[in-house]
Amino acid sequence: MNILHLEDYQDLQDELLEIIALFHQKGWSPATSTNYSFRNPQPYQETFTISSSGIDKLHFKAEDFMMIDDEGSPLPGYEHKKPSAETGLHTMLYHHLDTQAILHTHSVASTVFSLVHHKDKIVQLTGFEVLKGIKGINTHEASVSIPIFDNSQDIEALSQEIKIYFDHNPKMKGFLLAGHGLYAWGTSLAEAKRHTEVFEFIFECMNQMYCFCRHGN
Amino acid sequence: MNILHLEDYQDLQDELLEIIALFHQKGWSPATSTNYSFRNPQPYQETFTISSSGIDKLHFKAEDFMMIDDEGSPLPGYEHKKPSAETGLHTMLYHHLDTQAILHTHSVASTVFSLVHHKDKIVQLTGFEVLKGIKGINTHEASVSIPIFDNSQDIEALSQEIKIYFDHNPKMKGFLLAGHGLYAWGTSLAEAKRHTEVFEFIFECMNQMYCFCRHGN
C-alpha cells in the first residue's frame, strides 16, 4: 500500500499546507525561506515528509512536499527533488521520538530577537500567560529557555552542536538561529503550530519592551 | 423548547463566531489563548454560552461552544466538554446583571501595556476621542480607569479580588491581567466588541508614545 493513499497521511499533508499558508500570510516566510516537515504515519514512522527547497510559500502546494529517510536522503520516487538545505536539522530533531512535526519560521520578530540577544546564548522567557501553550507548562511563572545558536552554512556541524544541547535539554521545544529565525516542534502538527505561535508572540512583546527598557531607569 | 433552536440564540452565536474570527485575524488570539461568552437569551438568562478550552481560534466553530450555569458547571449535554480555565472570571462578571457578553483578547499590545504599567496597578486613559466608544462616555476629556491585576493561576482568588474592585467600580468595562491580556464586556456583543476595540486601540497608541516619552524631555 502506498503511503500517499493513507487517509492519515492526507490529513497531515492538508494540515501542514494550511499552516504554511497561514504563516506566509503573517509574513513569516519572506523570499523562499522556511521549511516544514512531519513524521509519516505508521508503519512509515522512520520516514518524513518535508518541504522541498526554494519554493515561494505563496504558491506552496502538495506537489512541493517530498519524502526522505532518517538520514535525509530522498525516498524512491523523490530523487528528482531537492530537500531543504536544512534537512539535517529536521532529521536530528526526529531522533527524539516524541518529535512528530517541525516548523521553521523566518519572521522579523524572531530574526530581530535572535540578533539582539545573540550574545546571551540562552534567553529565559517568563511572566507570559501564553507560555502555558508550551506542552508541560502550567503557569506563567514557569521559565522557558530558548537557546540561540550561531547561524552556520555547515548544517552537519550545526546539527551536531544542537543535538548535544537537545540531549541535555530534552524538554526544549524550540531554538533560534541568529539572524535566521525559529525552529519549533511538537508531538503533533497542532502542537508544533501552538509552540511556534507562543514563541513568536513572546518575541514580539519582548522586542517592543526591549526598546522601552534600554532607555528607562 | 430547546435553547439551541431559539432564533435569538442562533443570532448571538453567529455574531460571536464572527467576532472570534475577526480577532484571530488581527493576531489577538495566539496559540490556543482567549475565551469568549454571552448570557443566554430569556428565559435562560442565568445560563451562559462560553468557548470551550484549548481550541485554536483559527478553527473555532459553533460546536466549540458549550453552556454553563452561573457557577461555571456544564449544563446537561455539555459534561463532556471542558470550559475555559478562566470560566470563573466570566461567571463573576455576570453577577453584574448588565453584563451580557465578555470578550478576552490576548494581543501583543495589551500584553505589553499590562507589563509596562504593571506596577501602577491602575492606568488613566484620557485625551483619546475613541474613548467615546465606551458606554456612558461623551467626551475625549473623560478619564477612564483600566486596572491591571497580577496574573494568577488561582482563578478563584483572582476572581474574588476582581469582584471586590468591580463592586466598588461598577462602571468598569474592562481590566488587564499582567502578561495575559484584556477582558472587556458590555450590555451586548456589539458593545463588548466596541469596548475591546477602544482599549486595544489606546494600548497601541500609548505603547508607541511610551517609547517616545521615556526618552524625550
Place this chain on the structure above:
Amino acid sequence: MNILHLEDYQDLQDELLEIIALFHQKGWSPATSTNYSFRNPQPYQETFTISSSGIDKLHFKAEDFMMIDDEGSPLPGYEHKKPSAETGLHTMLYHHLDTQAILHTHSVASTVFSLVHHKDKIVQLTGFEVLKGIKGINTHEASVSIPIFDNSQDIEALSQEIKIYFDHNPKMKGFLLAGHGLYAWGTSLAEAKRHTEVFEFIFECMNQMYCFCRHGN
C-alpha cells in the same frame, strides 16, 4: 427623478463602500469611529451623502448612508437616521466648492502623530516622494502643511476655527484633530483616498523616525 436612481450616484456609493471596507481592514476605523461623505451629483450638488452615526465599519452597507442638506439636516426620507456628530465639519468643508468627497480616518498612526506634535499646531511634511500624490504637488521637495487642531466636542466652534484656517489656506487637503485622527478630502473620491493614503503613509514613517531622532544626536 430620484437621486438614488442616478447611475452616477450608484457609482459613487459603490466606490465609497469599497474605500470604507479597505480602510476598516487596515485598522483605520476602530470601534464605531470615522465618517465619510461625498457631494451628490448634479443637479443635487448642494446635498451630500454621509455615513450615519455609530455604525461598526465592519458591517457598513449602502443602507447606512443618509442624505443631508448643506446645513447638515437630513433630507426628506432620512429624518429617522442620525448623521455623524461631526457632520458640521463636512458641511463646512463643502463650502469650498472643489470639495467633492471627505474621508475621516482614525488610525493609530494619525492619532499618535497628532498627539506627539500637538503643541506644534502645524507640521511641515517634506522630503517624501509620496507627497506628489497630493493634488498640485510635483516634487518631493515641496513642503505640505498639516495643521493639528485641539479636539473638541463643540463641533460648531471647532468647525468655525477650521473654517478660518481653511479660508486663509485654501490649498489645505487635510487636517488632524489631536487624539482623534485625520480628515482629508479631494475633488473626487479617488483623490480623497489618495490624499488620505499619502498622509497616513507619512505619519507612519515620521512616527518611526521620531523615535530614532529624539534619542540620536
Place this chain on the structure above:
Amino acid sequence: MNILHLEDYQDLQDELLEIIALFHQKGWSPATSTNYSFRNPQPYQETFTISSSGIDKLHFKAEDFMMIDDEGSPLPGYEHKKPSAETGLHTMLYHHLDTQAILHTHSVASTVFSLVHHKDKIVQLTGFEVLKGIKGINTHEASVSIPIFDNSQDIEALSQEIKIYFDHNPKMKGFLLAGHGLYAWGTSLAEAKRHTEVFEFIFECMNQMYCFCRHGN
C-alpha cells in the same frame, strides 16, 4: 503574430498582476505610487511591458499595462497611455541584458531606511540568512551593498547617476531612492520578487534594531 497572444506573454502578465496585488496588500504601494515592468519574450526582447502612470494598485489590471521601446516611448497602439514618470530608470536598468523584470516598492520600511541612512550613501547588509535569497549569495556572512541615491524629479540625470554606479557594480540587485523606496530586479519576475522581499525584510529588521542600538551602549 501579436505579442499579446504569445502564451509566454500572458503568463508573465498574470505573474506580475499577482505580485502587484500581493505587494499592495502588504501596504507597499500607497496612493498611486510604485511601478513595475518586465522584458517582453523573444523575439520582442528589446521592448518592455510597464505599468502606466497614476493607477491605484488596488485596482490594477491587465489593461493598465502598456508597452514601450528601449527608449521609453510607447509602442504603436499605446500612444494614448502615459508611462510612469520613472520609466527612464527601467530602460536604463534593462541595458544590463540580465535584467528581465523590475519591481519598485514604496513601503514604510524602505522609506524610513532610506532616510535614516541617507547620509551613508551605501549600507552594507550582512548577518541575515535571508541574504541567500539574493542571486549568487550562498552565505549569511556575505555583505550585500545597497546604495541610496538622492531622490530627484530629473529622471534623466538620476538615471545617468545610477547607470554609472551600476556599470561599476554589475552585481547590484537593488537600490534605494531617499524618501522614495526600493527598486529591485532579477533575471525573472520570481527572482525580482525574491530580491524585493529580501531587501524589505532586512529593512524592517534593521529599522527595529536601529531604535535599540542608537540608545544602548
